[in-house]
Amino acid sequence: PGAQLPFDETKKTLVVLGSGWGASSLLKTIDTEDYNVVVVSPKNYFLFTPLLPSVAVGTISPRSIIQPTRHITRHKKRVVSVVEAEAKEVDPVAKTVTVQDTSEIRGLVTERTIPYDYLVVAVGAEVQTFGIEGVKEHACFMKELHDAEVVQRRFMDCVETAAFPGQSQEEIDRLLHVVVVGGGPTGVELSGELHDFLSEDLRSWYPELASRIRLTLVEALPSVLPMFSKQLIDYTVSTFKEEKIDVKTGTKVKKVKADAVVVEAKDGEKEIPCGLLVWAGGNKGRKVSMDLMAKFPTEQKNPRGISIDDHLRMKGSDGSIFALGDCTFSQYAPTAQVASQQGAYLARVLKQKAKRDALAVEFASLQKEELLQSPNAERKEKIEKIAKQLEKQEKVRPFSYSHQGSLAYIGSDKAIADLPIFNGNLASGGVATFLFWRSAYISTLFSLRNRVLVANDWIKVKLFGRDVSRD
């Protein structure tokens, strides 16, 4: 390792790929006294994804929901190396990761190969487009911070272009039609946020245009939000009806054009003109995960992600590669809740591993002494004691997920919640749930700084409304 890596040759090296929910949770819990820790991520920050749709309409400012990774690592006992780079290739035989600086500014060195003893793959997922024509070229996404900023800018561009003198009525209607594709929680929450922006701000800033802004949510399946209970799905659909969001279920997007979307429903195929299309079609594995999976063709057959065992070990690997969060395929949904619990679990497992490794070293050295030197009762007793401890440390508890419930914001200061309470499920929706949603999210934000910033943004919007300027 180079000069900046926290190298102590008596310790094993742990390389963590990613700085999202899974990786950040692991970094918070890991004991850096046990390992040389290196974090590799193209983003030098953690993104609080649940509030991303709020950024897309200017309720929350982008910087309020990110936290520098160094903010987490600088409080650790030993230095952690944060490398802003993309992991390009994992070599499970040589036990190395090749990383590349893919950012705008690059120095003379842009690629490094980092050796690892343990590797944690927590690179998340990218947006699934199913290779549908025009999605990558013409749609906006809702995955990264940059995506939310693009949506905000493009939406305001559509509104200002519609306000351009002499625009035809037909063109105004097209420009002011926003289509959100994907009735999962991302698409639903974004639709709710867009509705709020329209009803609370645009109505007063653009009174001549606001009544013509239309929101359509397109979902291929027969229902939106399949992970929520029927009661909450119905509540969401009826709230969207009141909010004049046109929910088109059973409607599949076939093609996206610069100025329209082609959909297929029961009544056939049609082209719907629109000014802005946001694609929230779900997750797909990243190239680095797929390439790694290809190195274990027998065990890694599921294209949905890295298959892991119940100790988060990558199936097929020799036990030195762990994977968690959205880049994996397991019985758990790809959610922040799962990824962060897996991160914390893995940090505890790695602590146990470090303890066991230290015991194994002591055991080997005592056994060597026992062989080479004259018998010693005290030493013998110690060897037996360590052997018992080692046996105990061999047993690693599997990961067990504790579901805290599902929450989603649906606009008009309303949220829905499916909460596992009293061995049953409490389904609740409405304004009280919205207050619960806000308090739950603010308490989950990683740092006090972010809590203050987000609370401040909410107050600012209540007092002064959202900013409609386009940078």
Ligand code: FAD
């Ligand atoms: P991520 O958090 O996506 O982190 C992946 C990390 O890997 C990132 O830091 C990325 O920069 C990095 N990376 C990418 N490529 C590479 C590479 N080649 N090398 C190294 N690093 C790389 N879940 C909930 O439970 N509740 C919610 O309310 C909720 N709301 C959401 C709202 C939105 C808009 C979205 C998009 C998702 C939401 N989710 C929510 C899902 C949740 O964000 C994900 O399940 C969670 O982010 C998964 O964590 P992760 O660590 O696996 O991946």
Ligand code: NAD
């Ligand atoms: P998702 O996979 O949940 O939903 C994507 C939707 O897009 C699917 O319902 C799919 O049928 C639809 N779709 C795909 N292709 C289509 C096409 N061509 N035409 C029409 N519809 C199409 O994706 P998501 O909403 O981004 O969520 C991803 C993960 O993140 C999920 O596990 C979700 O639970 C989690 N998440 C949770 C929250 C929350 O808890 N509040 C918020 C956002 C995301």
